[in-house]
Amino acid sequence: MAKKTAVSFTLNGSTVDVLVEPRELLIHTLRDKLAHTGPHIGCETTHCGACTVDLDGQSVKSCTILTVQCEETQVLTIEGFAKGGQLHALQEGFMQEHGLQCGFCTPGMITRAYRLLQEIPDPTEEEIRYWMAGNLCRCTGYQNIIKAIQYAARKLRGEVVETSHPLMAEVSL
Amino acid sequence: MIPRPFAYHAPDTLQAVIALLSEHGDQAKLLAGGHSLLPMMKLRFAAPDHLIDLRRVKELCGIVMSGDEIHIGAMTTEHDIVASALLAEHLPLLVETARQIADPQVRYKGTIGGDVSHGDPGNDHPAVMLALGASFVLVGPNGERIVPAADFFLGTYATAMEPDEVMTQIRIRKAAAGSGASYAKLKRKTGDYATAAAAVVLRLEGGVCAEVSIALTNVAPAAMRADAAEASLMGKTVDDAAIAEAGRHAMEACEPAADLRGDEEYKRAMAGQMVERALRAALLRCAA
Ligand SMILES: Cc1cc2nc3c(=O)[nH]c(=O)nc-3n(C[C@H](O)[C@H](O)[C@H](O)COP(=O)(O)OP(=O)(O)OC[C@H]3O[C@@H](n4cnc5c(N)ncnc54)[C@H](O)[C@@H]3O)c2cc1C
Ligand code: FES
Ligand code: FES
Numbered sequence: 001m002a003k004k005t006a007v008s009f010t011l012n013g014s015t016v017d018v019l020v021e022p023r024e025l026l027i028h029t030l031r032d033k034l035a036h037t038g039p040h041i042g043c044e045t046t047h048c049g050a051c052t053v054d055l056d057g058q059s060v061k062s063c064t065i066l067t068v069q070c071e072e073t074q075v076l077t078i079e080g081f082a083k084g085g086q087l088h089a090l091q092e093g094f095m096q097e098h099g100l101q102c103g104f105c106t107p108g109m110i111t112r113a114y115r116l117l118q119e120i121p122d123p124t125e126e127e128i129r130y131w132m133a134g135n136l137c138r139c140t141g142y143q144n145i146i147k148a149i150q151y152a153a154r155k156l157r158g159e160v161v162e163t164s165h166p167l168m169a170e171v172s173l
Numbered sequence: 174m175i176p177r178p179f180a181y182h183a184p185d186t187l188q189a190v191i192a193l194l195s196e197h198g199d200q201a202k203l204l205a206g207g208h209s210l211l212p213m214m215k216l217r218f219a220a221p222d223h224l225i226d227l228r229r230v231k232e233l234c235g236i237v238m239s240g241d242e243i244h245i246g247a248m249t250t251e252h253d254i255v256a257s258a259l260l261a262e263h264l265p266l267l268v269e270t271a272r273q274i275a276d277p278q279v280r281y282k283g284t285i286g287g288d289v290s291h292g293d294p295g296n297d298h299p300a301v302m303l304a305l306g307a308s309f310v311l312v313g314p315n316g317e318r319i320v321p322a323a324d325f326f327l328g329t330y331a332t333a334m335e336p337d338e339v340m341t342q343i344r345i346r347k348a349a350a351g352s353g354a355s356y357a358k359l360k361r362k363t364g365d366y367a368t369a370a371a372a373v374v375l376r377l378e379g380g381v382c383a384e385v386s387i388a389l390t391n392v393a394p395a396a397m398r399a400d401a402a403e404a405s406l407m408g409k410t411v412d413d414a415a416i417a418e419a420g421r422h423a424m425e426a427c428e429p430a431a432d433l434r435g436d437e438e439y440k441r442a443m444a445g446q447m448v449e450r451a452l453r454a455a456l457l458r459c460a461a
Contacts, residue, residue: 005181022181044174046212049278057282064211068181069226134276134364
């Protein structure tokens, strides 16, 4: 009844083919079969957002998507962000603004923030709070995460940005 | 947390969906956004043998105006609703509601058809559908039938839909000129289901209430109309006293179940508060 199915999709720009049972969740395919362990499992109940990936231009929680639903889709995970040794503006922003502590929520935060900035390139703090509400962080409080996203937004709009963090300013990139 | 094994189907047409449903009957489940169904399957509260994914069925998508009605494909996501200029202009209540559902990731996937079909008293659309007098197009092996929202929500996870039917479309009259509407929802945190919520549609004539509908979320086994609250407002000036009285009637009508969101007394009180809040907001919008 539940024979394995071949599924092909694009993962961070490369085509991947996997053989999965229909019941396999995307998060498990990514982590266990494709060695992409950036998307994390925080709750498994669709609440925390640690497993967020970008699927065909939408942020989704990969613990609540079947891999078979991803046939012919484009999937972007945190592994696809840095290019040629250069951090993505969001990764730099999270570092510069101290937007993380343990880092567990960070891949999901960045992946979600990426889509948010595609849709709203210049978000207000209120908009960031509203559109990032599907991602929970147990460490930082959200203030520095918001600053990190604003940092990246400015950088992506071509502005010169500096950290607003009193200690980070001392540390060069 | 992984679902029990099942066979997966991803047909391209509505016809193929109906054929699969006819073949597998109540062994099969339709998969829309999956954000109610997959969590239940992960917890093994649901364990269908066949899963029929609707994602390829283009006929189920799209929001269009048809005369003075708006037709919304069942596979329209909450995200599509939030972004729809057509709905913002003609049915802003739906946009206001969708903005309060779950969180961004869930809204990209969750569909209005899935929200209405699921029969979860915690879902937000059912009360809004009651308040708006929506109707649902259901298609099965014997053709199409149209069921008004008032006859659809029968109880917890129970609707008037047969196991071999698919909801294809939701039809709603565009908001009447001069009317105002609001959805007031109390939740413990962003992304949570309602502790209590109220949908209100109001129209005044000569300063008095000429039309009103009030429906409640999550304070009974299914979404419900608050008839006595509506009756108490008809023909009256919608002032503080009238609003408070409507709230009291709504409190009496609801039958909340105690759970982690609160005990009966609290939920009853909050249902009254949400009716008052939604009425006040709807009243302001009538004038606008
Ligand atoms: C963390 C979280 C928070 C949430 N918070 C809220 C909230 O605050 N308010 C709220 O309203 N919802 C909430 N939801 C539910 C979410 O909005 C769901 O996505 C939605 O209720 C169901 O839509 P779906 O497309 O995901 O349906 P699915 O999960 O795919 O399906 C749900 C049910 O409807 C049936 N079905 C689906 N489409 C059709 C169709 N076209 N015809 C016939 N039957 C169909 C399925 O077979 C299934 O039984 C939340 C979900 C999560 C995970
Ligand atoms: S692990 Fe997917 S939302 Fe928490
Ligand atoms: S940095 Fe630890 S959970 Fe967010």
